[in-house]
Amino acid sequence: MSRETTVQRTVGDTDLLRVRNLKTRFFTEEGQVNAVEGVSFDVRDNEILGIVGESGSGKSVTALSVIDLIESPGRVTDGEVWYRNPDLAAEFGDDPDVGIDGDHVDLRTVPKGVRRALRGPAFSTIFQDPMSSFNPSITVGEQIAEAVEVQRRARSNPRSTRSRTQGYGLVNYIVDGLVPGRSYVDEESMDRAIDLLSQVGIPDPAERAEEYPHQFSGGMLQRAMIAQALAGEPDLLIADEPTTALDVTIQAQILELLREIQDDRGMSIVLITHDLGVVARMCDRVCVMYAGEVVERGSLADVFDNPTHPYTQGLLGSIPDLQDPRPRLQPIEGNVPGLLDSEMGDRCYFADRCPKAMVDCLEKPPEFDVGDGPEHRTRCVLAERNYDPADALSSDRFGDGGESE
Numbered sequence: 068m069s070r071e072t073t074v075q076r077t078v079g080d081t082d083l084l085r086v087r088n089l090k091t092r093f094f095t096e097e098g099q100v101n102a103v104e105g106v107s108f109d110v111r112d113n114e115i116l117g118i119v120g121e122s123g124s125g126k127s128v129t130a131l132s133v134i135d136l137i138e139s140p141g142r143v144t145d146g147e148v149w150y151r152n153p154d155l156a157a158e159f160g161d162d163p164d165v166g167i168d169g170d171h172v173d174l175r176t177v178p179k180g181v182r183r184a185l186r187g188p189a190f191s192t193i194f195q196d197p198m199s200s201f202n203p204s205i206t207v208g209e210q211i212a213e214a215v216e217v218q219r220r221a222r223s224n225p226r227s228t229r230s231r232t233q234g235y236g237l238v239n240y241i242v243d244g245l246v247p248g249r250s251y252v253d254e255e256s257m258d259r260a261i262d263l264l265s266q267v268g269i270p271d272p273a274e275r276a277e278e279y280p281h282q283f284s285g286g287m288l289q290r291a292m293i294a295q296a297l298a299g300e301p302d303l304l305i306a307d308e309p310t311t312a313l314d315v316t317i318q319a320q321i322l323e324l325l326r327e328i329q330d331d332r333g334m335s336i337v338l339i340t341h342d343l344g345v346v347a348r349m350c351d352r353v354c355v356m357y358a359g360e361v362v363e364r365g366s367l368a369d370v371f372d373n374p375t376h377p378y379t380q381g382l383l384g385s386i387p388d389l390q391d392p393r394p395r396l397q398p399i400e401g402n403v404p405g406l407l408d409s410e411m412g413d414r415c416y417f418a419d420r421c422p423k424a425m426v427d428c429l430e431k432p433p434e435f436d437v438g439d440g441p442e443h444r445t446r447c448v449l450a451e452r453n454y455d456p457a458d459a460l461s462s463d464r465f466g467d468g469g470e471s472e
């Protein structure tokens with residue numbers, strides 16, 4: 068599917084994904100938590116997009132919202148997720164309920180089952196903890212072969228994308244519901260699994276395929292998880308802190324591997340990390356998140372060479388030496404807010420930690436065009452005016468406990 072998509076795509080249209088004004092809330096006993104607060108970004112073909120920010124800034128929830136994996140008490144309440152897929156666009160072309168824009172389909176408007184069916188062949192994910200992606204009682208090879216099999220059955224169905232994806236969804240659903248210990252993968256799928264294990268750099272892949280997850284080291288299991296994620300030949304791989312738990316040497320190897328597979332397959336990666344060193348080394352473009360918003364975005368050079376938002380400046384002020392194993396971030400003073408709707412208010416969320424906060428910041432800043440590159444945007448009034456100490460905001464202007472005395 069991904070190859071066809073590449074051939075058929077509109078000339079000049081390089082956006083695989085366009086996320087617009089995405090909002091995700093958790094409805095908790097303490098109140099409504101605005102975890103994602105109107106996030107917009109694009110993922111291009113063949114790129115690695117970084118999403119960076121402190122813990123609790125909304126990176127993971129943003130990614131889960133894109134692939135429709137938010138669970139109760141959470142819900143995506145607003146926004147659009149435009150995915151480029153000509154087959155899907157043609158399939159739903161005459162459906163008045165589905166948003167279509169050229170080859171792009173707004174996934175928030177397609178049936179749930181179709182969306183679920185896209186996980187695997189369109190989008191796949193890897194996480195910090197590879198153990199969570201594997202069943203401890205089934206061999207690694209079998210689990211990867213299963214992913215291959217599901218994908219193959221989906222492809223062998225000659226009918227339309229809709230029935231194909233629905234078929235996939237159904238199979239996926241059935242596979243998910245089966246008890247552990249099954250062993251029905253055929254030889255061809257197992258061969259493919261072994262091939263995938265070898266592609267991600269696992270030595271003696273045929274032997275390793277017969278082992279169980281606990282027999283793998285952390286780095287090797289991370290590789291196996293990547294193999295599993297590649298089984299469906301996805302257009303987009305979402306990697307959420309894929310190397311955080313690994314030691315520096317293994318981390319470098321896994322990053323190298325991600326770079327390689329991205330290159331070889333021409334796929335796109337969204338790389339979520341709190342580590343600016345990783346962003347600098349891996350990413351083509353960057354979104355900086357704070358308190359559920361993208362506060363600055365642009366090319367790596369835009370954001371790293373000319374950071375405009377004081378939050379980005381703060382993060383970059385704390386960028387570590389890549390060779391230096393000491394702690395990664397010197398935290399900016401103060402804490403990420405709790406994101407309770409009742410405490411957020413209509414202001415710049417960073418103002419109470421910002422060394423350049425002004426009276427203007429009591430109003431919520433829009434996304435400004437920085438003007439130094441075609442796509443450099445920032446949610447800070449400093450894009451339009453200089454800091455003036457006469458307008459400085461004293462901490463007692465926040466009635467919400469944001470003062471840092």
Ligand SMILES: Nc1ncnc2c1ncn2[C@@H]1O[C@H](COP(=O)(O)OP(=O)(O)OP(=O)(O)O)[C@@H](O)[C@H]1O
Binds near residue numbers: 100123124129406
């Ligand atoms: N199930 C939930 N219920 C309530 N709030 C939640 C839930 N899941 C996430 N949140 C809130 O959403 C916000 C964003 O969380 P998220 O996990 O996206 O942060 P993150 O940037 O990925 O952080 P980290 O670097 O620690 O992974 C946080 O304030 C978090 O408390």
Ligand code: NI
Binds near residue numbers: 126127128307
């Ligand atoms: Ni996270």
